[in-house]
Amino acid sequence: MRRPPASLLVFALCLALGLAGGLVYAWFVAPRPSSAAPDRLNPVDRDIYLRLVAAAYAADGDRDRATARLAAAGPDAAARLEALLTTDLGDGRPVADLAHLAAGLGLDAPAAALLVTPRPLPPATTAAVTADAPLPTLTASPVTVVNRQPLCPGAVAQQLVVRTVDEDGQPLPGVTITARRTDAAGNGATSTATTGFAAASDAGTADFTMQPGAIYVLELDGQIVAEELQLVACPDGGQGGWEIELQVRE
Amino acid sequence: MLGLLLGVGLGLLAGWVVWPAQYDSITPELLSIDHQTDYAKIVAAGYSRADDIDLARSYLARLGPHANNALRRAVDDDPAAARLLADLNAAPAAPTNLPVSPPTD
Numbered sequence: 001m002r003r004p005p006a007s008l009l010v011f012a013l014c015l016a017l018g019l020a021g022g023l024v025y026a027w028f029v030a031p032r033p034s035s036a037a038p039d040r041l042n043p044v045d046r047d048i049y050l051r052l053v054a055a056a057y058a059a060d061g062d063r064d065r066a067t068a069r070l071a072a073a074g075p076d077a078a079a080r081l082e083a084l085l086t087t088d089l090g091d092g093r094p095v096a097d098l099a100h101l102a103a104g105l106g107l108d109a110p111a112a113a114l115l116v117t118p119r120p121l122p123p124a125t126t127a128a129v130t131a132d133a134p135l136p137t138l139t140a141s142p143v144t145v146v147n148r149q150p151l152c153p154g155a156v157a158q159q160l161v162v163r164t165v166d167e168d169g170q171p172l173p174g175v176t177i178t179a180r181r182t183d184a185a186g187n188g189a190t191s192t193a194t195t196g197f198a199a200a201s202d203a204g205t206a207d208f209t210m211q212p213g214a215i216y217v218l219e220l221d222g223q224i225v226a227e228e229l230q231l232v233a234c235p236d237g238g239q240g241g242w243e244i245e246l247q248v249r250e
Numbered sequence: 251m252l253g254l255l256l257g258v259g260l261g262l263l264a265g266w267v268v269w270p271a272q273y274d275s276i277t278p279e280l281l282s283i284d285h286q287t288d289y290a291k292i293v294a295a296g297y298s299r300a301d302d303i304d305l306a307r308s309y310l311a312r313l314g315p316h317a318n319n320a321l322r323r324a325v326d327d328d329p330a331a332a333r334l335l336a337d338l339n340a341a342p343a344a345p346t347n348l349p350v351s352p353p354t355d
Contacts, residue, residue, distance in 0.1 A: 014253030015260075022261015027271045035282045036273035038289075045278055045312060049289070052309065056295035059330070069292065072285065187329045189298045209301045 039074030049073060050081055054097040057104060061178075061190050067105055078107045096197035096206075100176075143220050147245035152234035159241040160208040160216060160229060164195050164248050171195070171204025172248055177220055184213040210241045218244060279314030283323075286316050290324040294331040303341050306334055 026032075038049050050073060057066040070077045085098045101107075151161060160179060164172040173196035181189050193206035210216065216229040226244050234240040265271070273280055278289055290310065297306040310317045321338075324331035 011253040014251070015257040018254040018257020018259070019261040019264075020257075022258040022263075023265045024261075025258075026262050026265020031271035032266055033283070034273050034276075034280050036276055036280055037285055038281065040273050040276050041281075042275040042277065045276075048309065048312070049278075049292075052289075052292040052296055055299060056292045059295045059299035069288065072288075183333070187333065189330065191299045209299075211301055 037072045038069075039072060039077075041073075046073060046080070047084060050077065050084060051098070054081075054101040057101045058097045058193075059189060059191055061104075061192060063104060066101060070101075070105065078102075078105075081107065094197055096194050099197075100192060100194060142249045143223055143225050144247045144249075145225055145244060146247045147243070148226060149243050150232045150234070150240050151243045152232075152236065152238070152240035158210045158212075158231060158239055160210050160218075161241065161243045162193075162195070162206050162208075162218065163202070163243070163245045164204045164206075164220075165245065167247065167249055169247075171202045173203040175204070175206070175220065175248060177206045177218060179208045180217040180219065181211065181214045182217075183211065212239065220246065220248070277314070278312045279316055281313075283320075286313055286320040287323040289313060290317070290320040291328045291331055294321070294324060294328060294334040297334045297337075298330040303337055307338065307341075310338075 038046065041049055050070075053066060053069045053073070056069075057063075070081070073080075081098060081102055085095055085102060088095045088098065146165075147163075151159060162177050164175045164177075166172050175195045177193050177195065179191045179193070181191070183189075191208055193208060195206040196203045197206065208216070210229075210231055212231055214230065216226075217224055218226040218229065225246055226242075229242050229244075231239040231241065278286065281289060290313070293306050293309045296309075297303070300306075310321060313320050321331060321335050325335055
């Protein structure tokens with residue numbers, strides 16, 4: 001049997017070495033730029049991503065962007081979102097953002113449906129005006145500010161706390177409050193919170209963290225209920241927030 | 251020598267075109283550039299609500315060495331990212347690997 005010439009063996013050896021080197025370089029040293037979307041994230045980072053998407057949606061209320069971000073997280077993102085919601089509920093962690101996202105995007109998440117119940121306000125009534133008729137009286141607003149006072153209790157001072165009660169003075173859970181903020185530079189941002197999820201408060205309370213220099217406007221179902229809210233000076237020299245109590249008529 | 255060059259060429263072709271590197275179960279630092287930028291925007295939006303600079307910093311740190319550039323790209327069209335970047339620069343140094351140096355890409 002003839003042995004292959006030595007030069008052929010050397011060629012084959014060099015070819016194999018070059019192939020291995022080329023592969024190592026292409027895979028590990030200088031791989032092609034990633035085109036990976038969040039659906040490729042590991043489970044831990046994917047959960048973090050979903051929580052961040054929920055927080056961002058709560059902050060900016062941009063439904064289209066939240067939908068796109070959720071889609072980028074993979075086809076099972078909605079299921080994962082609900083699993084997170086259920087887990088957080090079981091662990092006693094705040095779930096307002098996740099529930100708000102699930103409800104806002106109309107995801108099939110029973111837990112979210114239970115947590116975020118839309119509470120539409122009654123439409124404003126109108127009265128026909130005729131020449132002989134007396135002038136119409138103003139229709140009472142469905143939302144009344146019953147209390148508005150600075151909040152200087154120390155640790156939670158820089159909070160905008162909103163309490164909603166019904167006509168009997170009972171706390172109203174599931175009411176979505178919007179806080180529009182304009183900072184000193186004129187930049188605006190919107191946050192939403194749903195009553196019933198504020199830590200250490202009753203079922204009718206929602207809260208926001210207030211930023212120094214920012215001016216807040218509170219809205220409920222598109223109706224402005226309080227304006228010109230900003231941090232106030234407290235007797236202890238610190239800065240305090242506000243406590244607003246709203247009575248919502250159904 | 252010819253075998254070595256041919257092998258390297260074939261290896262590069264295989265590694266870049268035929269069987270390119272797969273990105274599965276990755277960390278945020280291996281997301282595409284666009285998704286890294288969007289990740290930074292999401293963190294900034296969350297920060298605009300929670301105002302927790304340390305939490306925002308820890309989330310951004312998951313972008314690894316790309317955090318700084320991702321946030322600076324996000325600043326271009328996102329006021330919340332601009333605010334987060336300003337606050338990160340103003341905040342006291344914290345044990346994080348998030349640089350706030352000028353962009354490099």
